[in-house]
Amino acid sequence: MAKINTNSNVYTICYAAVLVVLVAFLLAFVSSALKPAQDANVAIDKKSQILASLNVRGLAKSEVEAKYDELIEETCVLTPDGQMIEGADAFGVETKEIGQKFPIYQATTAAGDEAFVLPLKGRGLWGGLWGYVAVTPDFKQVLGAYFDHESETAGLGALIKEPKFQEQFIGRPVFGSEELQVALTVVKKGTATAQTEVDGVTGATLTSKGVGEMVTAGIQQYVDAFSAYLDGMFGGQEPECGKRQQGCNGCPEADRARCQDGQDCNRPCCQNEAE
Amino acid sequence: MALFSKANMEALTGPLNLNNPVVVQVLGICSALAVTAQLEPAIVMGLSVTIITAFSNLIISLLRNTIPNRIRIIVQLVVVAALVTIVSQVLKAFAYDVSVQLSVYVGLIITNCILMGRLEAFAMMNGPWASFLDGIGNGIGYAIILVIVGFVRELLGAGTLLGIQIVPEWCYEHGYVNNGMMTMPAMSLIIVGCVVWAHRAYNKELQ
Numbered sequence: 362m363a364k365i366n367t368n369s370n371v372y373t374i375c376y377a378a379v380l381v382v383l384v385a386f387l388l389a390f391v392s393s394a395l396k397p398a399q400d401a402n403v404a405i406d407k408k409s410q411i412l413a414s415l416n417v418r419g420l421a422k423s424e425v426e427a428k429y430d431e432l433i434e435e436t437c438v439l440t441p442d443g444q445m446i447e448g449a450d451a452f453g454v455e456t457k458e459i460g461q462k463f464p465i466y467q468a469t470t471a472a473g474d475e476a477f478v479l480p481l482k483g484r485g486l487w488g489g490l491w492g493y494v495a496v497t498p499d500f501k502q503v504l505g506a507y508f509d510h511e512s513e514t515a516g517l518g519a520l521i522k523e524p525k526f527q528e529q530f531i532g533r534p535v536f537g538s539e540e541l542q543v544a545l546t547v548v549k550k551g552t553a554t555a556q557t558e559v560d561g562v563t564g565a566t567l568t569s570k571g572v573g574e575m576v577t578a579g580i581q582q583y584v585d586a587f588s589a590y591l592d593g594m595f596g597g598q599e600p601e602c603g604k605r606q607q608g609c610n611g612c613p614e615a616d617r618a619r620c621q622d623g624q625d626c627n628r629p630c631c632q633n634e635a636e
Numbered sequence: 637m638a639l640f641s642k643a644n645m646e647a648l649t650g651p652l653n654l655n656n657p658v659v660v661q662v663l664g665i666c667s668a669l670a671v672t673a674q675l676e677p678a679i680v681m682g683l684s685v686t687i688i689t690a691f692s693n694l695i696i697s698l699l700r701n702t703i704p705n706r707i708r709i710i711v712q713l714v715v716v717a718a719l720v721t722i723v724s725q726v727l728k729a730f731a732y733d734v735s736v737q738l739s740v741y742v743g744l745i746i747t748n749c750i751l752m753g754r755l756e757a758f759a760m761m762n763g764p765w766a767s768f769l770d771g772i773g774n775g776i777g778y779a780i781i782l783v784i785v786g787f788v789r790e791l792l793g794a795g796t797l798l799g800i801q802i803v804p805e806w807c808y809e810h811g812y813v814n815n816g817m818m819t820m821p822a823m824s825l826i827i828v829g830c831v832v833w834a835h836r837a838y839n840k841e842l843q
Contacts, residue, residue, distance in 0.1 A: 367701075367702065367703070367704050367705065368704060368705055368706065372704055373704040373706055373707055376702070376703070376704050376707070376711075377704075377707055377710070377711075380711060380714060381714070384714055384718045387718065387722070388718060388721060388722065391722050391725050391726070392725060395725050395726065395728070395729035398729035398730065399725070399728045399729045399732075402728065402729065402732035403732075405732075406732060406736070422732075511739075512739075512740055512743075513740075514670065514673070515670070515671050515673065515674065515677035515740055515741075516671070516672075516673030516674035516676075516677055516790070516819075517673050517819060519677075519740065563794075563814075563816060563819060564673070564793075564816065564819035564820065
């Protein structure tokens with residue numbers, strides 16, 4: 362067998378071309394063959410993250426689906442000005458879409474309290490952050506939180522994923538002295554002066570700051586989208602679903618005429634009984 | 637040729653001590669900095685690098701006679717990147733939890749100098765089995781250093797090991813504080829420096 366000259370230009374170019382095409386096919390094949398299994402895993406993971414914000418942690422993979430169906434009652438998706446998008450499923454809203462769409466899960470926490478789970482997104486030191494914060498239906502108190510990250514430093518910023526960090530949020534007030542202004546945030550460990558300030562992670566100042574900004578700005582966006590409804594709440598209205606407002610003043614403007622006609626006025630996640 | 641001949645054993649055990657990739661060959665320092673703030677990521681990273689180095693060494697060694705000399709580094713990089721990507725895809729489909737754990741390390745593994753260093757220095761001129769053992773040996777040699785650094789940093793920096801509290805509560809009550817410096821990346825270089833110092837003092841022939 363004649364020995365091939367592995368240093369010739371032709372050989373080098375052919376080798377590179379064949380190698381690249383082979384590897385490309387291999388990667389494309391692996392990626393498409395494994396996609397369904399991966400997507401199923403991703404969906405289960407997302408559900409278990411939402412459950413973690415409701416303080417249900419450490420479930421086996423097989424239990425997640427059932428527990429999710431048990432605790433999540435209804436979901437809806439709002440536009441930034443508080444309109445409900447008809448027929449939209451909150452679970453189908455991807456993290457990157459948050460900001461244009463506001464998915465909300467109406468759920469029950471592990472302790473049996475009624476809660477709204479708000480998905481959030483933000484930026485850490487090296488990459489994206491996301492999280493789920495469960496609040497009481499009047500938005501006044503945090504019931505649980507879950508945060509995750511794309512690529513924060515292992516052992517430092519990555520600690521925001523630990524229950525130890527997340528459980529600090531349980532029971533915290535969302536608003537400060539000003540009504541409807543979210544004050545909940547994360548500060549440098551040991552410098553917290555108010556109930557709304559949560560201790561950050563030592564050695565991960567920028568990641569902690571990212572979580573703080575995500576929580577403050579993210580919940581504020583939901584509050585703004587919800588403001589018509591929350592104004593009513595602060596006027597001393599019943600927080601129970603279906604009795605959220607009296608009259609049609611709390612309705613979003615587009616719904617108001619419909620409400621005055623005696624029809625249902627669509628409120629987040631539930632139909633309101635019009636008077 | 638025996639599977640565990642003297643030369644093969646040397647490829648396996650040399651990197652553990654006298655030819656250690658981190659403290660003697662000075663490879664993989666950057667990742668020693670990134671993942672050693674705690675013990676657990678250090679162990680995970682050590683294991684992943686061991687496996688990937690072994691298999692990329694094996695593949696490159698099998699291909700070594702066909703690889704054109706002028707583009708050998710690119711070929712090595714393509715093989716390593718493809719291997720790591722495929723492994724992470726398979727894990728994502730069949731062992732999702734592991735893949736989430738490792739997702740942070742994928743980039744660090746592909747760009748780890750130990751891989752390129754061993755492919756270039758060993759796998760390009762040795763047979764597949766010897767190359768495979770060399771990969772295992774270098775991976776473990778790297779893991780040992782990472783574990784030492786991770787152990788010191790987590791213990792002094794956070795008072796824990798593998799997330800379990802080690803320094804008892806009464807120490808803190810009597811004024812002991814965790815050394816925040818240890819959680820900073822720069823400290824890992826100083827600890828690696830101390831390891832090199834101890835290693836050279838013990839092995840006089842390296843001086």
